[in-house]
Amino acid sequence: MGQLTSGERQLGVVVLVVLAIIGIAMAAGGRFDPIGIHGVLVLVYSLALLYVLFSQAFGPEPDASRFASYYDDPIKVGIGLTLVWAVFGMFIGVWAAAQLAWPSLNFDMAWSSFGRIRPAHTTGVIFGFGGNALIATSFHVVQRTSRARLADQFSPWFVIFGYNLFCLIAVSGYFMGVTQSKEYAEAEWYADLLLVVVWVTYFFLYVRTLARRKEPHIYVANWYFMAFIIVVAILHIINNLAVPISLTHAKSYTIWAGVQDAMVQWWYGHNAVAFFLTAGFLGMLYYYLPIRAQRPIFSYRLSILSFWGITFFYMWAGSHHLHYTAMPLWVQNLGMTFSVMLLVPSWASAGNALLTLNGAWHRVRDDATLRFIMMAAFFYGLSTFEGSFLAIRPVNSLSHYTDWTVGHVHAGALGWVAMITFGAMYTLVPSLWKRQRMYSSALVEVHFWLALIGTLIYVFAMWNSGIIQGLMWRTYSPDDTLVYSFVDTLLAMYPYYMARAFGGLLFLIGAIVAAYNVWMTVRFVPGVVDATADKPLAADAHDDATPAPAE
């Protein structure tokens, strides 16, 4: 934060004081409700940031030389938070998985029961780990591909700290039982409002930075980050429209009911997968893959095809979560049709990524970081195929409500999202901190195998349990009666639940290894002498009268 100008510091103080006042109001008004505890959290959070701001930022005005470099401080913080959330979210995931195998592991407490920690896991990994990774890498990518510094120095901090406050309120709320029950949108109305403010700031920061670009064309990675930012805003706002019972209560009721609520929820839910967990991370792939492989992207045309295919088709696919339900059949069929068509742009992306590696396969063999990225593209192809397959109604009749869905999600989340993130991290960290290399390439190698083996154990366990349970539910005896009671099918699940917890544990250990490796890199690896290439173009013309890029 040392580079903040006095104007930006004052703005920061004003925002934090306003936030502290909101926290006091929430704490006072909601003192008999969980929202009061969140008020205290907001107050403490804003006071802590005020302390940081005051203790660091009474220095002199930053000099103009800052315009000769990219603004990377917020990215460094974002990467740290990414790793913290990774370890937290995955730990909760392993714990939740273990509870399904050994139910006494919740120690008979309310806050630690499965129903409460499950959203803490999903939010911790999707929004905490994934979201911070996306924000940090998008700041990195937009500056490098635009050859321009971030548009201002206040907004990126606002986005990062505001976003993490959202994550904190959401996750702490689930432990207290504050939830809307909408999957992947469980956070209550006040957290949702905060996220809207943060997201709008993020959007304008991104557009203003793009407007300063010194390259005439917007690079592919930014297309995906733009789609991620815009569409997530649309989804978030529409799915979370709700009426709180009062301003001093956490509880709200969604404006959507029944069948319409189901459609809105899964339109949101599936496109959170599409635009949060796919588009954003494809943006990551399109930048860090060519950098790491030192090869240009295989095909520009395939990039265009897959980008617009994903942006258009995905929004139709949500209703495949509702096959054979009370949702009208025409919607189910539309969802199935578009889900199958989605395979084309999805495989165009995966193929484009893997073909980019042609000529660099020896690097894949030697470099565990590039292998992370390659494996991510492979799992992306695998899970998008599986997704289209599971969206076919008769297949879905077997898979739905079973662990097959859980396995499918984790093939994507562990194999694709987490692996591309770690690949990007290992590429980004040395360059961001201007270090010669990662602290230990052996630990990257260890992490790769832990992640891969953990993912495979997890996914195979869930394929087995899901298909077995789906088949048992529909097994008939020769005299036309159901053979298995529900409990019979649950009993068959236990070995797989144990295996799944073990696979998840391996993956968690890998994330801890990564966090350690990054920490040691920042602390102990010697810096590079010459980092002159990594800076914006036309660094001397820094005022706002800079000639606009060719628009």
Place this chain on the structure above:
Amino acid sequence: MSELLHRKLERTAVGFMLAIVAAASVGGIVEIAPLFTIPETVEDAPDMRLYTPLEVAGRNIYVREGCYACHSQMIRTLRDEVERYGPYSLAVESKYDHPMLWGSKRTGPDLARIGGKYSDLWHVAHLMNPRDVVPESNMPSYRWLATNELDRSSLSQHLSALRAVGVPYTDDMIANAAADAYGQAMPDSTQSSGVTERYGDETQVSAFDGVKTGVTEMDALVAYLQIVGRLTKAAHDHTNAPQQVSNPEN
């Protein structure tokens, strides 16, 4: 040619974003908007009643504890599901559900027809420790529900908010929400007659948790579980499925 067009598009950030909004809007509009306008989407059910305040509170506990993470409330139109759980679910059955709790995963069985299937006592024993009743179960215990006093003071606000999003609660129902919650769990109290007056004679008035000294969260949750799937008989009338027989083995 189209590639040239795209080369133009990717030179303008604003244009590109508008194109994204346009491309991404179509699917949602086509699939969501007609659900509000096509009358066949939600069936008619003239006998449909509203959740009582106690049931609303119980539903909120169901949401709070994340029961939906392991239990669906949506029986699909598949033979084995209808035979295992009962008549398949109709859209009208969740027309007052804000939010819907159809669920996406069955670590435990579907609950769409759980109402009336077991006794109150069974539910209480099961929630206190599922393994006392089903030794193989991996469901958590919910002992704290039996000792947590139910907060009835805000129930009027809950009903008002539900009315604001479209559930037809009357002024009378909203004004008497706290009293009705008390009366439904206190069969011998003076307040209990008001519940059946406002919500129908078939409303179950019972000391759900078996204790008549106070209204607990256990009362509320069991009251909710006993009404799930019974707000209307439409599913039994509209579908050809056989009436469900109680079978504690399932």
